[in-house]
Amino acid sequence: MYHGLPLEYVLSAAETEQIQEALAGLRDSSPTPAQPAFYDRHWDAAAHLPPRLRGFLEHFRRTEPAAALVIHGFPVDDAAVGATPAHWADVPVDGPPLDQELFLAMVGTALGDPFTFSTLQLGRVVQNLLPIRGDELRQSGHGSECLLEFHTEDGFHPGRCDYLLLFGMRNDERVPTIVASVRDVKISDETADLLRTPRFLIRPDDEHVRQLQERHPGHPALAGMLRMQSDPEPVPVLSGDRERPYLRVDYPFMTCAGQDGAAQRALDELMEELERVQLDVVVDQGSLAVVDNYVAVHGRRPFRAAHDGRDRWLKRMIVSRDLRKTTPHASPGAARVLF
């Protein structure tokens, strides 16, 4: 069986009811799930999830049985959530939280610590992925007409997330997310050896730099991102146990240190293998997908946006198993916000 094949979980009616009862206690919360302080206050939000679902998430966390999981069946009242916004900035950060955001927060706290980068969507923890007019060809969650190529989420950063969570608010055309597990690829020992040495440069993707340049050109995080862009530290692509490796890759933003032809060939071989073992995962309305960001790369197939309020709309969250990984990249007392 493919390691990339997601584990599936279908919420029962009784479980959905139990979750919605627990949500009632969080709906009036200030801060909201978009704000980092929400998770400081409601760090135990996961305690209210049904035990069977908590066990499922804990098994995924502890044993790495698959590259991804999908939880199906959380209700989305299509009329109540409104039209797909035209831009992420149109979604108010302190408005009443949607139940779907609270559910995402509960699942996020079951897997670890939700966090964010100050450079993306002004540091919101729950972010909105939707097609933005003018961004059709960008390598980001706001593109549409181009293939979003395989990448590790925030692969350039030592504090990249362990888990990427995507909740489907709307996906009428069932545009697939694509996932490939490093544990399905077949490469030679020689190639693996090359990929395990620090010969690769991964630069921050455009989105981190562009959003700050446009909105906060004086933000201190911008200088850090520009430094990572101009002077990236060489890193290995593969790490961990040889039988159960982890990977870190973002091909469109990568080069090999010192024009290393052998390293480049090894990277190309790995990318070809990831293509071969890729699987479609449709994040339907009401589904929550969790991608293991250490064992899988993900991307998205191209689609045509209509900009009519019915476009694909996902809520996104990133979760760390250990915020100590990122201490040098966060202010004291604000461990959930990296810059």
Ligand SMILES: [Fe+2]
């Ligand atoms: Fe991504």
